[in-house]
Amino acid sequence: xxxxxxxxxxxxxxxxxxxxxxxxxxxxxxxxxxxxxxxxxxxxxxxxxxxxxxxxxxxxxxxxxxxxxxxxxxxxxxxxxxxxxxxxxxxxxxxxxxxxxxxxxxxxxxxxxxxxxxxxxxxxxxxxxxxxxxxxxxxxxxxxxxxxxxxxxxxxxxxxxxxxxxxxxxxxxxxxxxxxxxxxxxxxxxxxxxxxxxxxxxxxxxxxxxxxxxxxxxxxxxxxxxxxxxxxxxxxxxxxxxxxxxxxxxxxxxxxxxxxxxxxxxxxxxxxxxxxxxxxxxxxxxxxxxxxxxxxxxxxxxxxxxxxxxxxxxxxxxxxxxxxxxxxxxxxxxxxxxxxxxxxxxxxxxxxxxxxxxxxxxxxxxxxxxxxxxxxxxxxxxxxxxxxxxxxxxxxxxxxxxxxx
Numbered sequence: 001x002x003x004x005x006x007x008x009x010x011x012x013x014x015x016x017x018x019x020x021x022x023x024x025x026x027x028x029x030x031x032x033x034x035x036x037x038x039x040x041x042x043x044x045x046x047x048x049x050x051x052x053x054x055x056x057x058x059x060x061x062x063x064x065x066x067x068x069x070x071x072x073x074x075x076x077x078x079x080x081x082x083x084x085x086x087x088x089x090x091x092x093x094x095x096x097x098x099x100x101x102x103x104x105x106x107x108x109x110x111x112x113x114x115x116x117x118x119x120x121x122x123x124x125x126x127x128x129x130x131x132x133x134x135x136x137x138x139x140x141x142x143x144x145x146x147x148x149x150x151x152x153x154x155x156x157x158x159x160x161x162x163x164x165x166x167x168x169x170x171x172x173x174x175x176x177x178x179x180x181x182x183x184x185x186x187x188x189x190x191x192x193x194x195x196x197x198x199x200x201x202x203x204x205x206x207x208x209x210x211x212x213x214x215x216x217x218x219x220x221x222x223x224x225x226x227x228x229x230x231x232x233x234x235x236x237x238x239x240x241x242x243x244x245x246x247x248x249x250x251x252x253x254x255x256x257x258x259x260x261x262x263x264x265x266x267x268x269x270x271x272x273x274x275x276x277x278x279x280x281x282x283x284x285x286x287x288x289x290x291x292x293x294x295x296x297x298x299x300x301x302x303x304x305x306x307x308x309x310x311x312x313x314x315x316x317x318x319x320x321x322x323x324x325x326x327x328x329x330x331x332x333x334x335x336x337x338x339x340x341x342x343x344x345x346x347x348x349x350x351x352x353x354x355x356x357x358x359x360x361x362x363x364x365x366x367x368x369x370x371x372x373x374x375x376x377x378x379x380x381x382x383x384x385x386x387x388x389x390x391x392x393x394x395x396x397x398x399x400x401x402x403x404x405x
Contacts, residue, residue, distance in 0.1 A: 021119030021395040023387040026329040026350035032074040033104035089358035106155035117364045170204040181215045193221035194253040201264040213270040220276040282328045283335035292318035332370040349383045
């Protein structure tokens, strides 16, 4: 393998330079890892008989909601027979029995974090959309998941930072965001930007951005996995080459909304708004922001033309807005490590546990291998300080409190 990405498999190792608590800013709780009774035990009475639940077929478990198949559940017989087309972190880490749903059981997840030498996980929910044509049912599913997530993270609130999910339509998202702000236990909320409808440049989203700014809640955009992605591993429809399509789809989902943040003045209208772009890769951002800066210069070159047409509202250079308001996660990015000056202090390290792209259970070793050429203080910024500042995490104080207990 080339480019430093062949270091995913190997024994755990200690790194004497990283003698502080690591914060991972992109980790997961997917549908397949959630408890079977999450919705059936919590849904409002009017939706009880339509709630997402587990059904068995051919000895395997699946999530079903109102007749829709939402995908596999790991708690029942989902062990893959024969050679695997794709490996998760749990596979690489030697977890043979995955029916235990380790990421979805707080105590087991914490044990996996300890094994990895990582103190805090910022936990995103299902990367496949929770969707249904009945908006009331769909929104109830979001509310129930978010409430369960608060309880899950309450086991170790300094170590498990849950990111609740917002429905993909503005009115529903705004109502859920109001509720989440009132709960007071979350620092960030996630919008599945690839399925957001209408696009975020639509004025219907403006109250959401205002509420985020007023409340101090961070907004994140995370990559979404569509059902069609499975075609890459279908022996009848797929091919080895289709695996590379992920490189395209990850950037495609973010490019339009990312540019819209600048082009439609969202960041300038809301200067206190903070946005985390998660699991889209970080290496493509420098060129895009560089090009936005150039287009901004070209726009102001024509200032006289726009003078009698309302003027130019885009006052601030996009790269300045980026460094002030946008954060990006990465697992291992040789390109980003060579362009650190561009990102400022807004690059956030992650392990992506337990996904296929994850570096668990060798996160400390891989961090050292991919960042070891950097000064120790820079590595600490990437793996701890930037996240601690953004999320208001006091890892030393938290550890002291745990020891006292």
